[in-house]
Amino acid sequence: MATAFTNSEKELIRNRLHKAAKECLGKYGVKKTTVDQLVKMAGISKGAFYNFYAKKEILFFYVLEDYQNSLVDKLTKKLEKETTIGIEQFSELIFELYHNVRQSFIMNIIQQQELQYLMRKLPEELLMNHHSLDDMFMEKVFSHIKVKDDVHISVVTASLRAIFMSMMYMKEIGEQDFEEVLKLLIKGLALQIIKEDQNE
Template sequence: MATAFTESEKEQIRKKLMEAAEDCLGKYGVKKTTVDQLVQMAGISKGAFYQFFPSKEILFFKVLEEFQVSLMAEGMSVQQASGERTAEAFSEFLYSIYQRVRHSFLMNIIQNGEMDLLMRKIPVEEIARHHSFDDLIAQNLFSDFNIGSDPHVAAASLRAIFLSMLHVKEIGEEHFDGALEMLIHGIALQLMGEDAGDE
């Protein structure tokens, strides 16, 4: 019989599972992390795990989403404090977000080529929901910067830049940061309708 948890216990267990998943993704990656490891770190049974998440991949996906939300919230609070609404400010904002990603637990699975593996294990409807979620974040971000471009195309452009981090070696590690900065700046100029000569 499934263990009945109080709402407070559920919240604590979910938090512990998310923290364990982030830790394991950074150390071991997707393939080498097991449900057994996760439940041991969270202090619950393997059976109880499935009351919270249908698979370790869905748990990992939720961790990635929460990381994305926290990054954007942090970045937006810094940006709002500065008050700048130029393409240059937008570029710096995006570049700082991508750099945070590059130096996070997420890079372990990106460098090990496991992002594609993880995404293949996520149901199509979850991916579609996440893209809608990306679009919503983009709309809020673009609204703050007074950007009038199609939010779906703009969000897809930002996703494309993010996906370039899957190919750092192929692009060239030595020049990747410079190329990333250039791509971001080019998109920022287009989204904000500024010419390179305006700055």
């Protein structure tokens, strides 16, 4: 008979699994990380793992989502300190967000082009919920900027996602110029969505 975990034990195990998953994604990527590696690092049985996650890709998804949420929280706090966000401030903040991603464990799976593979392995409802979270984040951002009348949150969110996905093709785009390309794409989006007073 399986041992029932207390709520505090469940939280501890989840934290250990998330830490192990983060480390493995940074070192090995999605395909080369096994459930055996994860449970060994977390100090739990394989059976216990499946009490928490149906497969390793779902654990990876939650680890990525946690990381994204931490970035969004930092960005939201910065936005709250500003009275109004213009094109330049918006461009700098979004670039900083992407720059942080480039310095993180996520870049390993982006460079190995495993992000699409991971998304294909996930249940559809997880992805749909994730896109809803992106839209909620953009609503927070929009509350700090003057947005042009014809701008739709879902389109801006999809545009930011498309710019993010360009990191998978950094070598093809050109690593030497990639940061400038990223800045240009973000600034271009900012120009399309933000309304600034002419006399500012």
